[in-house]
Amino acid sequence: MVFGQVVIGPPGSGKTTYCNGMSQFLKLIGRKVAVINLDPANDALPYECTVNIEDLIKLSDVMTEHSLGPNGGLVYCMDYLEKNIDWLESKLKPLLNDHYLLFDFPGQVELFFLHSNAKNIITKLVEKLNLRLTAVHLVDAHLCCDPGKYVSALLLSLTTMLHMELPHINVLSKIDLIESYGKLAYNLEFYTDVQDLSYIQHHLDQDPRSAKYRKLTKELCDVIEDFSLVNFTTLDIQDKESVGNLVKLIDKSNGYIFASIQGSVVEYSKIAAAPLDWDYYRTAAVQEKYMKDD
Numbered sequence: 001m002v003f004g005q006v007v008i009g010p011p012g013s014g015k016t017t018y019c020n021g022m023s024q025f026l027k028l029i030g031r032k033v034a035v036i037n038l039d040p041a042n043d044a045l046p047y048e049c050t051v052n053i054e055d056l057i058k059l060s061d062v063m064t065e066h067s068l069g070p071n072g073g074l075v076y077c078m079d080y081l082e083k084n085i086d087w088l089e090s091k092l093k094p095l096l097n098d099h100y101l102l103f104d105f106p107g108q109v110e111l112f113f114l115h116s117n118a119k120n121i122i123t124k125l126v127e128k129l130n131l132r133l134t135a136v137h138l139v140d141a142h143l144c145c146d147p148g149k150y151v152s153a154l155l156l157s158l159t160t161m162l163h164m165e166l167p168h169i170n171v172l173s174k175i176d177l178i179e180s181y182g183k184l185a186y187n188l189e190f191y192t193d194v195q196d197l198s199y200i201q202h203h204l205d206q207d208p209r210s211a212k213y214r215k216l217t218k219e220l221c222d223v224i225e226d227f228s229l230v231n232f233t234t235l236d237i238q239d240k241e242s243v244g245n246l247v248k249l250i251d252k253s254n255g256y257i258f259a260s261i262q263g264s265v266v267e268y269s270k271i272a273a274a275p276l277d278w279d280y281y282r283t284a285a286v287q288e289k290y291m292k293d294d
């Protein structure tokens with residue numbers, strides 16, 4: 001069984017930096033890690049990648065040959081990768097014995113809640129190579145500073161969760177910068193726990209520019225609250241403790257923690273009954289929902 005992470009999130013949310021930091025951390029704790037760059041728009045990679053989509057297709061070639069902009073070009077590249085999934089499979093096969101996989105995906109958000117290519121690629125890999133992957137969805141913590149942007153971040157996180165159908169963890173990235181943006185309207189837990197969006201609605205209603213969208217804001221917040229699936233974990237990629245806590249959460253979500261147990265019900269129960277943090281219950285609840293839906 002092969003474990004790993006699918007790293008997604010809007011452009012600039014820190015995916016490539018995350019893959020670099022996460023691979024270093026995992027190597028430190030003794031895992032053999034392979035980073036797979038599937039974002040043709042990544043130019044200077046800070047990490048050594050084991051597989052690079054650039055060897056299959058180049059975004060610049062696609063843009064000139066097909067007169068496409070960067071967004072259209074990326075959709076084309078994902079489409080091309082889906083059609084040539086054998087190429088990726090053959091590159092991954094030698095890693096399957098002993099590696100932990102980190103997939104660095106493109107940031108164009110429409111690829112993850114609208115188009116099916118990226119999802120199809122992941123589904124095919126999961127099924128054919130028997131992978132256990134968790135989607136790590138990065139959202140720039142800066143979005144908490146603006147109630148409108150925060151609601152759109154919640155909506156994006158929710159639609160991505162529902163679209164991807166993987167164990168899923170939403171992460172507020174670049175948390176080290178949050179204090180430099182000034183005082184937040186509410187404390188950080190309010191934004192991570194997503195417990196009561198009426199405060200956000202109230203906040204938005206104070207602004208005359210958004211007051212006219214009051215009904216729309218309410219409907220959107222109701223959708224987010226009705227699903228009750230979104231919460232965030234904060235991450236400072238430079239801080240080992242912060243990365244370590246996230247790794248624990250990811251390991252629980254994709255089953256890594258159970259991998260070395262030799263099938264004894266007692267041992268499974270011990271882990272299941274061990275004190276788990278609040279975030280884990282949320283993550284487990286998401287998985288449970290997906291299992292029921294299946």
Ligand SMILES: Nc1nc2c(ncn2[C@@H]2O[C@H](COP(=O)(O)OP(=O)(O)O)[C@@H](O)[C@H]2O)c(=O)[nH]1
Pocket residue numbers: 009010011012013014015016017018107173174175176177236237238
């Ligand atoms: N301060 C800070 N900057 C970050 C962090 N993560 C990424 N960045 C910066 O944000 C920019 C975009 O990061 P990148 O990893 O390329 O984002 P991607 O487009 O999602 O792959 C770069 O300038 C990074 O140095 C972080 O945790 N803290």
Ligand SMILES: [Mg+2]
Pocket residue numbers: 015016017039042
């Ligand atoms: Mg990147």
